[in-house]
Amino acid sequence: MSFSSRCRGAALSALVPALVLFGLAGSVQAAELIKVKVFVGSMFEIGKNTGDRAGEFQHWYERYWQTAEPITVKGALNPVYCNADGVCGSVLGMGKVSSSASMQAILLNPQLDLSQAYFMVTGVAGTPPSRGTIGEVSWATWVVDYDLGHRWAPEENKPGEPTFMPRKGYEAVRLFPMNPALVSWAMRLTADTPLKDSDSARAYRKRYPQEAAQRAPFVGTGTHMTGDTFFHGPGMSAQAQYIAKLYGADDYVITEMEAAAITLVIKRLQGSDRVMSLRGAVNFDQGNPNETTLQHLDPKPGETAGGFAETVENVELVGSRMVDHIVGHWDQWKDGVPALPAP
8 A cells, every 4th residue: 555545544534533523513513403483582681580670581581481591692692591492582782782783693693593583572661651651562563763864953953843854875774664464463462461550650640641641551553763862851752753754654652772773683684574572661751741851861769650560571471472372373473474364
């Protein structure tokens, strides 16, 4: 045998175990691949995932993932949890940048197959008193970016005229219609969900004269406005409504900080037909007629809106109905949103 033949033989002998090992590793990876049916993304948790005061994630965690092992995802703010039914979730972080960065990292993680997943972006929010109330839960029909555009000070404009103008070239990244069939399913399945309320929330609502503000909690729909600014006051609220109408969306009913950015990430990687935005209102976006905007922003002790604990529970009570239906009827949902049955 020539020297070159002996070298080739030795190389092959060394390569075979490596190929076997690679094959085993590949089969292990395939076995560990998690097929995700529904992904629930919350924005923050107050403390631990269970056993203390609940933030946005705790009720979801206690329902679906108490026995799940955390999956570390490079680039995501927090671990992902998955159960045996294909329901996964994570705390993505507050604001557009943190939440969308986490969502992209999770979507690109090779251990998770999200190609057929439905996405539920969930959390707390504000609402204009002319449209909503403390404790309500809202499914987005549109998600609109509040920030992309030109703004200037009111004193630099004609009195009463808008101080916002859209910036050209951002049309595809500032307005996202939610799949109307998916929204219809959500309302069909959840509109009659019994919602929690509190004495403190009931008392707080009475400070507002608007009929909508005085309502008991309900499940509704409308435009969710995404902005990195915690805007407050009737002027900013009117501007949000102006933007929603300017873009051809439904009435602005929810102010939040993440949904547009998360939806964009999902849309670019696999489309947005399976995205849902679900929010619960824990505050009004402006003060009552007897307080200034600054007083509303910095209330005295005991003057804050009640109902936070009840609202975060309401969000999960409503959202889990949708999650459980999709998972329980996966054969009908895996290839896309099915047609609604006749009423």
